[in-house]
Amino acid sequence: MSGPVAVTTSKITLLPLTVERAQADVDAITFVNARVAPRGSLENLSHGEVAKLLDRSQGGLYPLFRRCALAVMSSGSYRDDARSLLEQYRDFEVKIVQRSWGIKLEMHHAPGTAFVDGEMIHGVKEHLSAVLRDIIYTANEIVDSGRFNLSDPDDITNAVFHILRNAHALGAKTEPDLVVCWGGHSITGEEYDYSKKVGYELGLRRLNICTGCGPGAMKGPMKGATIAHAKQRIPHARYVGLTEPGIVASEPPNAIVNQLVILPDIEKRLEAFVRLGHGIIIFPGGVGTTEEILYLLGLLLDPANADQPMPLVLTGPASAQSYFKRVDDFIGLTLGPEAQKRYSIIIDNPLAVARAMLKGVERVREYRKTTGEAYNFNWNLRVPPALQTPFEVTHDAVAGLELSLDQPVHARAANLRRMFSALVAGNVRAPVIKQVETLGPFEIRGDPKLMACIDTLLASFVKERRMTLAGDYRPVYRPLTF
Structure with a gap:
């Protein structure tokens, strides 16, 4: 993928790579045609694997492969509309050229931002290879192999473990040191800078970072x-990014991620976070962050996990104090004081956050040492079926959610999490966005007191522009009471 460059006033040409510039909206868009050799363990694919990847039929892998490949190559673009990305690069194609000595990916109309001087950026190539690896592995070894019953809780956990192990994401070190950071992709500049300060204090204490891999609080x-x-001269620091195909186009992996893993759905992605991580920090966010909080509280409130140490800190700059008060009030009103006891809120103090997390991770180490549990994967954590089973977002499914204060608290948290998952999908997943445009907003039915809490929180997110990176937010929900 190298050679002499000829420059003209209209285009840059590099053989076998070509670059064109086009005008879309106000921004200049660069399109590239190129062949790229993947890195890692998939330089060779069988004829059957290639056929699966190029299968354009309904249920075939090509649409998924194309969508994820386009997303990782557009990393750095500030958008959260998957459809606009797919429309902007509607002519993007990726083919597999197979030779006896290996394969190359042949791309047409690819994002030019993935290349510099005719070479694909090294990190982008790693992410593209991760897409290839995880899509092939999940299809062949998880879904089609017959080894896993994906309706069985134990087999779901085993599947998550195998996907992470295949991606070399379990880590070679034995000591707990991985901090999961959750938060919104649409946050203020002050909140983003604060998340960087927290990351800096964590890094000084030799802690590694795992996020949803996108922009905003996932990058900071x-x-x-x-x-x-770098100051501590740590040569192999880990920046783990966990994503899934439904949102990867809206939250492309940021350039810092050096271990990208694409899980097959939201639920397996969330399970991967809590199995891998040794502590969790939550920054300001919107509906996606609220979904993650509810998922985690649904786990921790389950009686089977009563003894599980999971350090959890909610934090942000001074300007985010009112945000966290609303979140804390929402949790207190919907899940009760026991849920509020499972986390601490630290405002405008990155040093205190890092020290609290370091102390919490040490408790995790002692607990796992005492119980004989692995440091790199939390097998003992119980993830109930309500939090493991993929929630297919449809209008009927959302309307049928039981949102009542009479439910056991962990079951209520699970259903609230599903509701927020539907709102995330309605904001960022192209098929669900189209569904909302066709059928109208989701109707969310529940206990009047519960619905009042939900509506108040969501209204504050809309007012503070936490639901979208750009443009006005169009509600995808309509609250109703029993």
Whole structure:
């Protein structure tokens, strides 16, 4: 993928790579045609694997492969509309050229931002290879192999473990040191800078970072930690990014991620976070962050997990104090004081956050040492079926959710999490966005007191522009009471 460059006033040409510039909206868009050799363990694919990847039929892998490949190559674009990305690069194609000595990916109309001077950026190539690896592995070894019953809780956990192990994401070190950072992709500049400061303090304490791999609060802690890790001369720091096909186009992996894993759905992604991580920090966010909080509280409130140490800190700058008060009030009103006891809120103090997390991770180490549990994967954590089974977002499914204060608290948390998952899908997943446009907003039915809490929280997210990176938010829900 190298050679002499000829420059004209209209285009840059590099053989076998070509670059064109086009005008879309106000921004200049660069399109590239190129062949790229993947990195890692998939330089060779069988004829059957290639056929699966190029299958364009309904249920075939090509639409998924194309969508994820386009997303990782557009990393750095500030958008959260999957459809606009797919429309902007509607002519993007990726083919597999197979030779006896290996394969190459032949791309047409690919995002030019993935290349520099005719070479694909090294990190982008790693992410593209991760897409290839995880899509092939999940299809062949998880879904089609017959080894896993994906309706059985134990087999679901085994599947998550195998996907992470195949991606080399379990880590070679034995000591607990991985902090999961959750938060919104649509946050203020002050909140983003604060997340970098927290990441810096974590990195100084030799803690590694795991996020949802996108922009905003998913990028800030990684960016801060890179400087601290450099100061501490840590040569192999980990920046783990966990995503899934439904949102990857709206939240492309940021450039710092050096271990990208694409899980098959939201639920397996969330399970991967809590199995891998040794502590969790939550920054300001919107519906996606609320979904993650509810998922975690649904786990921790389950009686089977009563003894599980899971350090959990909610934090942000001074300007986010009112945000966290609303979140804390929402949790207190919907899940009760026991849920509020499972986390601490630290405002405008990155040093205190890092020290609290370091102390919490040490408790995790002692607990797992005492119980004989693995440091790199939390097998003992119980994830109930309500939080493991993929929630297919449809209008009927959302309307049928039981949102009542009479439910056991962990079951209520699980259903609230599903409701927020539907709102995330309605905001960022192209098929669900189209569904909402066709059928109208989701109708969310529940106990009047519960619905009042939900509506108040969501209204505050809309007012503070936490639901979208750009443009006005169009509600995808309509609250109703029993």
